[in-house]
Amino acid sequence: MHAFDQALQLEPKGGGTFRGQTHPAYANMVGPFGGVTAAQMLQAVMLHPDRLGDPTVLTVNFCAAVADGPFDIQARALRTNRSTQHWLITLEQAGEIVISATAVTAKRRDTLCAQEAVMPEVAKPRDVPAVMQKPEVEWVKQYDLRYIRGELPTQWDGRDAGDSESLVWFSDQPPRPLDFASVTALADVFFPRVWLRRANRVPIGTVSMGVYFHVSAHELQSVSGMYALGQAHSHVMHQGFSDQTGVLWSEDGRCLASTHQCMYYRE
């Protein structure tokens, strides 16, 4: 079983509560990679017997550091409408809330569609060299990263990069078909914008991240390829907090999701 699918294993305990655990393959410098934690929060909704429709919006708030080991995720449907459902999801360790999240699931309908975001014209993933640097943290090994631009600095010399935009093909390593959980994790694979902009690896942490999904489960199953093209940039880095806005496309140019996050940094 793929390490990512292993990480998504949640054991139902009844009442919308699931027992899960951090996965060593996705270890970060301290605790687990936040993208997998976010995917686990979503997974509790995906596995919930009362779920209506596909995920449309996910917001994950990283309240404290997740400790390596087991945790309980509780997913509660706060409100169920005819075509939308609102979820509150909490992750607890040792009786304390460590992560809180909200999600909206919805039944989609055939109606007018317009994709305004146009995928940048870039080389195909196989024509872009993969990052060969030896990653310092475990979770980075679980991703195949192929940068068009905005790669992690090779020299931490504090030089101002002028902007913080990245354009990158990424996929699970080994490759795995895209689904809502993996798109959620990919939305957090962008390294901190402040590292890129300032070539200074200051301590950072995601405070809150959001993902808007623009495809149904069926459509996501039928996109071409297992890579996504990610584009991310920051509007503002100010007094310890930076935002990040991003978009993820399928290999065939479908806008799969838009994402945004708020990150703290220390200097």
Added chain:
Amino acid sequence: MHAFDQALQLEPKGGGTFRGQTHPAYANMVGPFGGVTAAQMLQAVMLHPDRLGDPTVLTVNFCAAVADGPFDIQARALRTNRSTQHWLITLEQAGEIVISATAVTAKRRDTLCAQEAVMPEVAKPRDVPAVMQKPEVEWVKQYDLRYIRGELPTQWDGRDAGDSESLVWFSDQPPRPLDFASVTALADVFFPRVWLRRANRVPIGTVSMGVYFHVSAHELQSVSGMYALGQAHSHVMHQGFSDQTGVLWSEDGRCLASTHQCMYYRE
């Protein structure tokens, strides 16, 4: 007292619960304008005696239609860290959750800053004509709107506008200094992107909106002018759901906030 400040009046009932009510000046076609509801959710945190620091992230999920009249908002600090605090906020009417929200408040620190988002070069607010159309809903009268581009269509002829970008100076009417509550409401003043793109006033509703604040309370008090420049566009309108991404600047070019929302539409 300004109608907006009247709308923000919340009566503490103890235990982090506040009694408020919808304000007739901010009536929408059905129920209240969502931007003011979002501001009221934030206000419960602003008034909470345990609050640490300034709002940094706000996510508001519109679970059901708010009925005109009174409501109770409960703000709970899920987790308080040294410099960040995570909030869960719920609005109830008749014992049911109508709105859920999460917020992060934080103490900002003097550290490296970089504003990457550059305000578009546009005429000053006083040099841009105000919208003189007679609004069909009450809340629109409470805002001074001066469009640079992407105004509401004057003919609902279903013509594809090609894109959904708006650029608009807006302020409270009568003018009121900007604060976190009014910036939150302004982030929802953009009319639905699907109306602009398709010149078709289909039924719509915000499902979830987020605001990332990029200034401290002190900085927000000292920005120049009472207008904000708002820029918004959509990435995808698909099967009944559209996203919107936007940025708000002060008159002197300071990036005050970035915002995003997911809206449903019917056709």
